[in-house]
Amino acid sequence: MMSDIEEEIQKGQEEIDKERRKHFRLLEQLETEKAEENSRLQLALTARDAALAESQRVKREVSELRQQLESTNVALQDQVPWNDILLVLDQAHGDLVSTTTRFWNTVDALQNKRLASYLPGSGVIHEDWPEKGVVATQGDDFPFSFSEPNVPLPDQQEPSEINRNGSLEG
Missing domain, CATH: 1.20.5 (Single alpha-helices involved in coiled-coils or other helix-helix interfaces)
Known part of the structure; x- marks a missing residue:
């Protein structure tokens, strides 16, 4: 057990x-x-x-x-941010170009009007004009001809051109 x-x-x-x-x-x-x-x-x-x-x-x-x-x-x-300035400059440039173009167009119109006043039939009579159809002379040997309609005056400047960058050259 x-x-x-x-x-x-x-x-x-x-x-x-x-x-x-x-x-x-x-x-x-x-x-x-x-x-x-x-x-x-x-x-x-x-x-x-x-x-x-x-x-x-x-x-x-x-x-x-x-x-x-x-x-x-x-x-x-x-x-002022540049983008705002650029917009104003672009607008001013456009206004300047437009004003310059209008100025020179006005100068051209006044010049053409001035030259046209020397033509017979313009309403302005000059005593030294010969009969119609005959070319007037100025001085002894200089024939006065109107073959160039827009001849610049000696004291007048030519209109300025716009260069490739869009700015004016004088």
């Missing part, structure tokens, strides 16, 4: 040892997982700290850029 009891105690002891080994392996596995999780947690905390530091750096940069923008806006407050 003792041997049966000893056998059962032996079997119980083996089961307990078996359970202890199982629990020990489980405990070791949990310890390993805990260490891995602690390592991941440490990496996550390090990444968070780095992200916070980067976030603070970016906030400082944004703050500095806003201050620079505000100081630039204050400095440029009284200045």
